[in-house]
Amino acid sequence: MGGRRVVIVGVASHWGAELARRLERDPTVDYLAGIDSAPPPVELERTDFIEADIRSALLSRLLPGTKAETVVHCGILWYPEPGKPSPLLHDINVIGTLQLLAACERTETLERVIVRGSAAIYGCEGPSPGFFTEEMARRLPLRTRFQRDVSELEGYFDNFSRRHPHLTCCMLRYQPEIGPGLEMPLVRYLSLPLVPVQLGFDPRLQLVHADDATGALEAATRNPVRGPVNVAPSGAISLSHILRLARRPSVPLPHPLFGPTLERLGRRLGAGPLYGDGVRLLRFGRGVDNRRLETEIHYQSRFDAVAAVRDFAARSMGRRVLTSFHPGDVLDMVAGARR
Amino acid sequence: MSAQPRAAEAGPAEGADAPSVAAIADFLRRMRNGIEDGLDPTTAARRATDELPRALRDAVDRISRRLRGEYHEDEWGFDEEFAEAVYPFFEFLYEVWWRVEAEEVRNVPSHGRALLVANHAGALLPFDASMILGAIMKEHPLPRWARFMVLDWAFVLPFVSVFVRRVGGVSANPHNAIRLLEQDELVMAFPEGAKGTGKPFSERYRLQRFGRGGFVEIAVRTGAPIVPVAVVGSEEIYPKLGDATQIARAIGAPFVPITPRFPWLGALGLIPLPSKWRIEFCEPIDLSGYGPDAVGDRRLLFEISEQVRETIQRKLYENLIKRGSAFL
Numbered sequence: 027m028g029g030r031r032v033v034i035v036g037v038a039s040h041w042g043a044e045l046a047r048r049l050e051r052d053p054t055v056d057y058l059a060g061i062d063s064a065p066p067p068v069e070l071e072r073t074d075f076i077e078a079d080i081r082s083a084l085l086s087r088l089l090p091g092t093k094a095e096t097v098v099h100c101g102i103l104w105y106p107e108p109g110k111p112s113p114l115l116h117d118i119n120v121i122g123t124l125q126l127l128a129a130c131e132r133t134e135t136l137e138r139v140i141v142r143g144s145a146a147i148y149g150c151e152g153p154s155p156g157f158f159t160e161e162m163a164r165r166l167p168l169r170t171r172f173q174r175d176v177s178e179l180e181g182y183f184d185n186f187s188r189r190h191p192h193l194t195c196c197m198l199r200y201q202p203e204i205g206p207g208l209e210m211p212l213v214r215y216l217s218l219p220l221v222p223v224q225l226g227f228d229p230r231l232q233l234v235h236a237d238d239a240t241g242a243l244e245a246a247t248r249n250p251v252r253g254p255v256n257v258a259p260s261g262a263i264s265l266s267h268i269l270r271l272a273r274r275p276s277v278p279l280p281h282p283l284f285g286p287t288l289e290r291l292g293r294r295l296g297a298g299p300l301y302g303d304g305v306r307l308l309r310f311g312r313g314v315d316n317r318r319l320e321t322e323i324h325y326q327s328r329f330d331a332v333a334a335v336r337d338f339a340a341r342s343m344g345r346r347v348l349t350s351f352h353p354g355d356v357l358d359m360v361a362g363a364r365r
Numbered sequence: 366m367s368a369q370p371r372a373a374e375a376g377p378a379e380g381a382d383a384p385s386v387a388a389i390a391d392f393l394r395r396m397r398n399g400i401e402d403g404l405d406p407t408t409a410a411r412r413a414t415d416e417l418p419r420a421l422r423d424a425v426d427r428i429s430r431r432l433r434g435e436y437h438e439d440e441w442g443f444d445e446e447f448a449e450a451v452y453p454f455f456e457f458l459y460e461v462w463w464r465v466e467a468e469e470v471r472n473v474p475s476h477g478r479a480l481l482v483a484n485h486a487g488a489l490l491p492f493d494a495s496m497i498l499g500a501i502m503k504e505h506p507l508p509r510w511a512r513f514m515v516l517d518w519a520f521v522l523p524f525v526s527v528f529v530r531r532v533g534g535v536s537a538n539p540h541n542a543i544r545l546l547e548q549d550e551l552v553m554a555f556p557e558g559a560k561g562t563g564k565p566f567s568e569r570y571r572l573q574r575f576g577r578g579g580f581v582e583i584a585v586r587t588g589a590p591i592v593p594v595a596v597v598g599s600e601e602i603y604p605k606l607g608d609a610t611q612i613a614r615a616i617g618a619p620f621v622p623i624t625p626r627f628p629w630l631g632a633l634g635l636i637p638l639p640s641k642w643r644i645e646f647c648e649p650i651d652l653s654g655y656g657p658d659a660v661g662d663r664r665l666l667f668e669i670s671e672q673v674r675e676t677i678q679r680k681l682y683e684n685l686i687k688r689g690s691a692f693l
Contacts, residue, residue: 152526153536154518156441159545162533226523230442230530261440270434281523310520313440331440 031057031135032247035080036101037073038062040208041142045098045238046073049247057176061090062101064109080122089129091317097133099126099141099245102179104172104202105304106209116175123179127186130193138250139186142243145199145256145314147171147180150306156230156262157315159318160199160254170303178242180254187252196250198243202257202307204334205236206342211304215288217342221269222287225278227267232258235334241266245325255323256314261331265308271332272339281309290319295322378428388424388452392417441512441545442530448510451532454500458492458637459499463598465642472646473590478546479649481553482573483594483678485561488605488622489635493596494534494553500644501551508517512545513553516561520619539583546587554580556670559619563608569600570681578670581652585659585666590649593673595680598642601691603627639690643684646678 027071032049035041050072057073059064066075076092078084080101085096089097102119106112123141130136148158149166150173168174180197202212202320212233234242235259242257269276274362279287285305319325329337392413392466399409430436430444438444459465473479487493494513514537520526535541537558545552555561556575564573583593608625626636650673652659659665 053563152520152522153538155538156535157540159540162540198547224523226527228442228527228530262439262442264442267434267436267438273433 030055031088031093031095032071033092033097034058034060034061034099035099036062037066037070037075038064039100039103040067040210041239042098042100043068043070045100045247046070048240048244050340051248052244057092059094063364067159081117083125083127083128085125088135089126090133090135091235091358092133093135095135096140096247097122097126097130097136097140098140098243098319099297102142102144102244103128103175104144111169111318116165116171116241117298119172119175120179120182124182127182130186131190136193136198140196140198140243140246141179141183141201142258143180143183143197143254144172144176145201145312146164146170147176148312148314149173150303150310150312152310154310154312157313158256159315160256160318163199163254167260169253169306173303188272194250194252196246197254198246199254199256199314199316200239200251201232201234201312203236203239204233204338205239206338210238211292213338215308216268216338218273218274218291221274221276222279222284222291223265223269224275224281224284224309227281227309229308230262230264230265230313231268231307232262232313233268233334234259234330235327235329235337238325238329238334241328242319242323245323249323251318251350255318256316257319258314258316259327259331259334260316262311262313263331263335265311268335271335272342327329354359368574379460382663385569388417388420388512391420401652408628423679423680438531441533441535441681443510443512443533444511446530446654447531447532455495455499456503458498461505462637463496463602464643465496465500465644466596467504467644468643470500470504470646471506472649473501473505474592475509476549476648478548478549478587478589478682479514479551479592480542480580480589481511481517481551481592481594481646482673482677483553483555483596484563484570484599484681485555485557486569486596486599487621487637489603489627490622490637491555491562491599492602492637493555493599495532495595496599496642497553497594497644498533500646509551511553514542514555516619521617539579542580542583543587546583546589550651554583556580560647563605563620563622564605566600566606570597570680570685572674572681575607575670575674578666579671581669582660585655585669586657588653590651590653591669591673593647593648593676595645595647595677595684596642597644597681598640598691604638604639624679641693642689643688645680645684647680 032055034042034046037046043066046060050060058072058075061076061078063079068151076088078088101122103110103115106115130139147163149168151166164177168177183197204213396409397414397417399412436446483493483497485491485493498511499509506623510531510533512535515529515534517536518589520531544551557573560573603622603624605622605624609621609623613621
């Protein structure tokens with residue numbers, strides 16, 4: 027098989043840049059290009075940077091010129107970023123994807139399209155199945171803007187893949203990521219010195235380790251399958267367990283106060299807004315089935331749900347706001363136990 | 366403090382979040398054992414106290430381990446240590462409050478998947494799942510935890526949802542049941558659902574419709590045997606006389622029961638009446654012979670569903686006669 031020509035859309039995003047870094051080391055990739063409205067945050071060696079806004083029709087003229095064989099869309103935003111406030115997210119996520127698909131239609135060399143989407147399409151309710159499988163999308167009501175955006179753009183993508191049966195169209199549905207250096211609201215939330223939680227609720231979560239998040243994306247680029255694929259670690263872990271492993275004291279708040287408090291805290295402490303389905307996620311949690319990722323894309327996650335959190339806790343130890351004073355230590359001293 | 370053990374520590378893992386409660390429960394248990402051994406109360410108390418420092422140290426050790434997060438929760442959120450910590454309360458209900466008699470517990474497979482199907486009652490708080498679980502834990506030669514399907518509404522409620530999940534409850538939908546059975550778990554289902562718990566006291570022990578027979582489909586699909594279970598005694602714990610429909614609609618509950626003591630006595634009305642219970646586990650029904658094609662055969666599924674329902678109904682009447690008086 028000849029060399030591959032890969033174009034990463036949204037290369038300035040963390041995951042787009044990470045993917046570019048990995049693909050640069052891959053000898054089977056002949057040509058690598060990145061499209062975004064701003065240059066990537068890291069130094070890339072052999073990636074052609076093409077400056078273009080994903081929402082503009084310019085994409086339709088630029089993309090065919092790259093003679094891309096694989097297009098990876100990493101430009102979907104979960105939460106507002108500097109320069110990309112929340113009113114813009116719908117445009118970037120939905121209209122941007124539409125523009126990209128229109129550009130893909132004109133690219134004759136194209137064989138595969140991979141979109142880095144979100145598991146938010148399953149919704150977020152108390153009595154939901156413990157593990158959503160891929161065909162269970164949109165069974166539950168979509169209550170937040172982000173959930174509806176994801177559903178809408180998946181709808182367009184489905185349509186696109188049906189009209190172009192010769193293309194392999196793969197939608198990756200990501201659970202939220204975790205990693206010590208990640209600048210993401212959920213990670214910053216977990217790093218607060220006192221973590222507010224919703225009184226009486228303890229969501230089951232699956233947080234994808236940053237290594238696995240990039241690894242799965244790379245694996246899907248190499249070996250995409252048709253249709254949606256969940257990206258999540260095996261197993262699940264409850265928020266209370268996460269906070270104990272990360273040694274963060276929690277402050278239970280009545281759930282109607284949780285959202286506003288977090289917004290305030292976010293502005294003060296730089297935790298950033300928990301946009302999208304964050305607040306509901308931290309009340310009810312969500313689990314997805316990852317068997318398709320393992321058996322069809324053949325990606326074996328390095329970390330399961332608990333290991334991902336343990337790794338996060340161990341590696342973010344050095345950057346703590348509070349010293350490691352913890353009720354468990356006091357009890358250990360009382361009990362005379364050594365650890 | 367830097368070298369922390371990564372894996373959960375070895376050693377007996379009893380009790381959990383409430384170690385002091387566990388220590389007191391231990392103390393009382395040792396006390397009772399002492400008296401049963403023929404000691405006078407003071408000697409029994411002294412002997413039980415001798416054990417106390419060690420029990421306390423264990424308890425402190427345990428709570429410290431819990432606080433560090435060094436415990437295991439499975440992918441459903443089931444926390445075995447937590448379940449063991451609250452077990453003494455249900456043990457008390459089982460032995461003293463309801464004086465449960467369990468029969469043929471051996472019909473529950475000691476390993477591998479199986480679907481327990483039981484009648485459902487207890488308008489306010491359906492305790493039947495916990496008592497079936499108690500029967501398996503106490504009377505079975507090889508005790509094992511069972512998972513149970515819980516009405517969806519419970520998972521919207523604060524505290525309740527967390528408690529139910531930690532002791533092994535999952536929301537009642539076929540996807541959960543199938544996944545659990547594929548993991549070779551013991552799963553409890555109550556096909557009557559809210560229709561069973563919400564029926565008036567005058568209709569006690571009369572089985573309601575068994576849903577759409579979905580439980581049979583699940584059993585056929587996963588090749589799990591069905592073990593019908595008949596529970597007698599659960600209907601008398603909260604005799605449901607009326608229904609506060611408007612409140613139910615306002616809070617989204619399937620029904621809000623009015624019993625002789627609820628809501629008149631407030632929280633006191635939540636204390637169940639001490640009826641006498643009998644639980645009978647029937648012969649397992651093996652469905653592995655049908656193969657996956659049978660899943661589409663509605664008639665067959667309904668037939669099996671009806672067969673299970675009749676078995677439970679018959680056993681209910683038999684055990685009602687065996688029990689005699691409801692409370693004494």
